[in-house]
Amino acid sequence: MVVQAIQYSRFGDEEVLDLVNIKSDSLKVNQVRVEVYAVGLNPIDYKTFEGAKPLRFLSFMTKLRRPSRWFESKASLFPRGIGRDFAGVITEVGEGVSRFAVGDKVFGTMISDPGLGTKRGALATEICVNESEIVLKPEMIDMTHAATMGVASLTVGGAFRRIGLNSRDTVVISAAAGGIGSIAVQYAVAKGATVIGIASKKNAEYLKSLGAIPVSYEENIKKALLSASTTPITKFLDCYGSDYVRLAFSLGLKGTAIGTLVPSPYVMIKGAQFTGPRHSTYDDFRTLAEMVSDGKVQLKIDQVYNFSLKSVREAYRSLKMGHSRGKKVVKVRD
Incomplete structure (x- = not known):
């Protein structure tokens, strides 16, 4: 054939x-x-x-x-x-x-x-x-x-498992309005975490609709992040790359609390977690499917x-x- x-x-x-x-x-x-x-x-x-x-x-x-x-x-x-x-x-x-x-x-x-x-x-x-x-x-x-x-279920499930996301966390997610980021936002919200999403100003209302606190990358991001939530930032998931891992370290986070989907020598040297599907399990497929079926993730x-x-x-x-x-x-x- x-x-x-x-x-x-x-x-x-x-x-x-x-x-x-x-x-x-x-x-x-x-x-x-x-x-x-x-x-x-x-x-x-x-x-x-x-x-x-x-x-x-x-x-x-x-x-x-x-x-x-x-x-x-x-x-x-x-x-x-x-x-x-x-x-x-x-x-x-x-x-x-x-x-x-x-x-x-x-x-x-x-x-x-x-x-x-x-x-x-x-x-x-x-x-x-x-x-x-x-x-x-x-x-x-x-x-x-x-x-x-497919990729989203393993990426988000694996990444949050690697950095140990839980309901007590305040997590920052970069590229939060994108294909993976928007699912990561909803996934974290469904887990009970407080979520701060980094995206453009035009996506602010969209991020709010997903349950995140929006922060624009077009402003002083560090200052905006520190004032965005009344609870301290405890975790960071970088879905974009560039300087976001450096930003996460500047917020006082340890490498074990920082996950990135974009590999680089800097990430590995500094001890941040290059993560995603490599830290997933088969059950991550089912978890996202259930969240979508239950209306927790759009x-x-x-x-x-x-x-x-x-x-x-x-x-x-x-x-x-x-x-x-x-x-x-x-x-x-x-």
Whole structure:
């Protein structure tokens, strides 16, 4: 069977992406075949096909831990698929699979080592994924919204577990109006924490609607943060990068109380927590799905694109510009 997929054969901007026809993969042990209905886009996607320096740094660190990978040729990196989050229907079950059956509606994300750790991609009409990368989709969540939950569930669940978020905390979240940040805000609020969200002034009312105290990055952030809440700031989750980890340290927080989704040598040297899916568990899939089903977390869709090369390139071009509320989704089939 012929599968349509978005791939790239060199690092670069969205113009390196191509829509190609490939052969259907054979199922491995503990895998299922999924007919893809929708794919949620994440910043990690374009950082991967651009070959971003932080991801190359993580790949270098992985090779230090796994010396056999030094013998991989550069050519073996390509071609590569793109996209991680997806929702769809299982059409075939492989040997060893125990939790799923043909016809099950599922959502999930393709999991890999930090960095440039996988050649697989969710932006395809059909994919083969591990049983550990999917969970049953609740009936009340449609495919488009379900496709936004994979990375978010593992990222937020893993990050808050790593920094030990609890109901007594006052947590600052940067990029709080974005696809991951807006879910992190609601997740923390649902856990009973006081949340201060950093975003642009135009997103202030939106953050209030999510339950956060808004602070604009267009002002003196440190001063604004210190005056935003009557309780001391105890935790910080950086969903953007740049100088936010330095800001967190300037607030008097220890590295164990600071989580960031963006790796850098500075973060590791100073002892802040590079976190996210690497500190997640399988139950994090279910936790977010339950929060969405119970109305504790609203999934905001910024825009839906069709499954064409022009449209996918446009989607990533827009995603890189930032300043969007919620997630961008590619609809593969109705």
